[in-house]
Amino acid sequence: MAFFITGVSGFIGFHLATALLARGEEVIGIDIHTSSPFLSKERLNLLKQHRGFMYQAIDVCDQSALKALFAQYAHIHSIIHLAAQAGVRRSREEPALFARSNFEGLVSLLEASLTLKQINHIVYASSSAVYGRTKEFPFKETNPLGEPSSFYAVTKHSNELTAAYYKRAYNLPLTALRFFTVYGAWGRPDMAYFKFAKAISDKKPITLWEGQNLSRDFTFISDVVAGVLSLLDRKTRSFVPDAVNIGSGKPESVLKLIKELEKNLNMKADIEICPRPLEDLEQTWASIELIKKLTGWSPKTSINEGIAAFSKWFRVYKKLENQKN
């Protein structure tokens, strides 16, 4: 039995694959290095050192390539679909690219997955962004989804509608993973915590959005990995949830995140306050009662511990980057 991961050399895909390989599983992964190619290739090099890992450079929108891969690896029993264009502000600049990777990518994957005979569970990345402009806190899976604040949110919302159709039409065991601001080592350079760390260490100003409640449900990567695995490891298919929040359940102010980075990098931030762009929500806050009830999982890492671990890795990454340039 094998696990199939799309977006395997991305931030979350890399950590999930590493955890699965460490426990002796077979992992088949695809990616085409569309985001942060330097980090993406470094992550892939690490994955390739594991026996049990197989990689192909396949675009998830290429349905015939996926079908050929699934014919070769018919023993795939779990699919983790993470390949996508991520980032709320960039989705305004490149909506067609986001629509293709995020919307067409899921349809292509689901069509190809119909050829697999032993599928236990298909989980795919959704996002806290689907809750949109809402005043209902914390965000519960049963809440009606709010007005999308970005085109990125539109693509993730439409993924959930697509999945609802495939679940009904073909009885596919599909679950949306609604991730909340995932951070950690090998993370994404376009995300705020990473940009802040880079600006602080380069002695450049950092931009903080206006807003008294500017906060995020920051979730440390190892907690996210444990949460996803807890869902995949459930033996019973009697109830396959449509959507599950994977968050810390404890929003922290963005200012606190900056303070933790300052402490760990031992440098002061130069903060510029600017109006919040239309795409960014003021606050995110996950209810994690559903996943706790289903699997017993709960997050273990505080923001202090998580940022300390990220900062330790960030120092090494900076050296690697400097050597490259």
Ligand SMILES: NC(=O)c1ccc[n+]([C@@H]2O[C@H](COP(=O)([O-])OP(=O)(O)OC[C@H]3O[C@@H](n4cnc5c(N)ncnc54)[C@H](O)[C@@H]3O)[C@@H](O)[C@H]2O)c1
């Ligand atoms: N990191 C977060 O905080 C967060 C929060 C909410 C949702 N998500 C979602 O989780 C998933 C993984 O996020 P991440 O942070 O690891 O992002 P990431 O950008 O690091 O990883 C995504 C990977 O998908 C690959 N990819 C993109 N288009 C592809 C295509 N057409 N074919 C094959 N590969 C393709 C990219 O090259 C990249 O390696 C994404 O779907 C993202 O939208 C992430």
